[in-house]
Amino acid sequence: MNRISAKRGGASSPIFARSPAGLERTHALWTRSAALVASLALVGAAHAELLTFETRPDGANEAVRATVKLDGTSYDIAGTLAKPAKPPSGAKALLLETQPSDEVKPLALERGLAVLTLDVGKLPDKARELALRDVLGHLRGALKIKRVLGRAQGVDADAMSGASSAFDGLLLHDANREPAAPTRYIATWGADAYWREKPRVEFTNAAPPNGRRFYLAGIASSTATANCVAPINARPSAPALRALFAALDHWTAKGVAPPASRAPLDADLAPSQDLKWPKIPGLPAPPEGARRVPRIDADGNEAAGLRLPDLALPVATFTGFNAQKDKKGPPCAAGAAIPFAATKSDREKNPDPRPALVERYGSRAYFVATMRVIADKLVKERLLLQQDADAYVAAARSAPF
Template identity: 90%
Template sequence: MNRISARRGGASSPIFARSPAGSKRTRARIRGAALIGSLALAGAAHAELLKFETRPDGPNEAVVATVKLDGTSHDIAGTLAKPAKPAKPPSGAKALLIETQSSDDVKPLALERGLAVLTLDVAKLPDKARAPALRDVLGHLRGALKMKRVLGRAQGSDADAMTDAASAFDGLLLHDANREPAAPTRFIETWGADAYWREKPRVEFANGAPPNGRRFYLAGIAASTTATNCAAPVNARPSAPALRALFAALDEWTAKGVAPPAARAPLDADLAPAQDLKWPKIPGLPAPPEGARRVPKIDADGNEIAGLRLPDVALPVATFTGFNAQKNKKGPPCAAAAAIPFAATKLDREKNLDPRPALVERYGSRAYFVATVRVIADKLVKERLLLQQDADAYVAAARSAPF
């Protein structure tokens, strides 16, 4: 490992580690020295990058960074993955995606589109340190790695930290954020059904998204699929297909100015007080959480009507909720939502006193079901809300539907 150092107050501090390369190393030293220095950040927060090192780690590079905030040093670990070098990257000039959690939902697509992907574990940082740390690291990386664009992807509290550091990013893909970035940073925000049913439910925005943003509600999808101590079968519908399509849209929006698809988020008329929902009497359906909240309206099956309805909820084989219940009241809480499958035949549902039409009753045959899934999936591809490979995957899954 080769360190690039800059002198600060008589001491030598490692800033950027690169593999030995003669004159390249010298040029990197100059870049590192030019970039070193504290960054003035919003409010009272003041951060400086003390160290940024990389070392080979299989096909990737391991990253170690140290950021000093309010006199306290914080270490950040991460991984840098670099794309193959196509003749012309699909997304144009050199770009970087920053993620705060390791995931294969978007990373392979980003690499395919010519972006490098830096995963930074900021979970161990104090909440107030996350945004300054992200801002400081990116302020240096833009120049050191010669990045023309920097995109970010995070969820929950990490998404709020990215929002607070939005000035360092060209675009953000945020899930379940409490705040939205100000212009000129472009953003695409998503959230799922569980956001309305948790202990502290989501509060809707009074107005539509600003010109620099788009909002997408992922109908019938929950963030957690952990089945620990859950009374009902777990809702395991993935958000990844939607996130991949929306990331591609964000990439094109920030690289080429191509406007993303129109927002698909519930308006006030699409919501209702939770106590007013008329749930079908589904065997095994947990009781919805109590408490005052406004939630998306549901259809006769109990599935949500508003938002981005992917093929498996537009043409469902089950009722997908944003809540579940504890199986053992003395055990840990169930973090997942519920999925109650439809019966295969009319006889099956009548045995279980299930009011929802069975698969054969609603779709007739598997061939019809598969063909209709293809129509829905292809429409979403045309609307740039689904990638072709994910559309094909939905059709393949439909061929295994439990008829």
């Protein structure tokens, strides 16, 4: 086990190298590590002190353990470091995530980035920003990283936003604060952000030049099924996140601007009590309380934001809210998905004002062909990767009619 670099036998294995790098480089990294820890020990209480940063082989990855001291208390941070199969030909880049996920990681590795996952969940909320800013700032120099991207959601996304000076680019989901310039960022959020007990902070003005905002229409962050009345809205956000990560990577590496924001502005929102919901059998009542939410179409689906192919050509009504099955049980954090009837006769048996699938699309062949057109358009707009477009079309071939 080594600090900064993991040692196999007598050779050093820095983040991007799979071949022996020589004892001279190992000694240099050890020297930088010692200087790093010594310099951090001098900072004041408003900073994080990095006591150790160690890696060891763990299968194809590296296991990571860091110890950070904040306000006199030491915290252990565990994680993993995954290396790209092919070291990058250009400047070295790193993606830092705060939660393990396969939504973006494989794509980052494919694009030549190393991926460092650090679980900062044991740190107090107010300490996460300090840890990310000060620790990452020093690791960047010690590891000779040219570009650092970050990805997080919720309170971790807020911490990354506060520590934005340590990053070149950020992909943030459901953050209540945005990074300061010049750090480039892409912010995303889903339907549940408007309907939860404490709705998200509204950003109804245009994003600044260093940022983009994408509302993932009809997608709920949680797919937990516990204590929910209606079927769960399980639409994945991963296809959008992959495309947006690729855009962020290109933006920070080559300076190529990402697609324009797709998020509700003031005119796209309405008081929740003003929405005209169709009388859909089985649709839970929307949560009470004053809030502004995205406007809906005749099916009850959201009209603004980034509409992925399965919402642009829907087979159901997708909401960001559900309802508790047992009022004494835990809250239902998921959204709801109320499928369209397959045929007109099915729809009339259980009165449903929404046109049935056959009424809408006629045949599966038409549905598949239209799905291809919609998906390919998003690919051209750089809002969907080709492999995800193909996956939507493949799924359309199994449409329930």
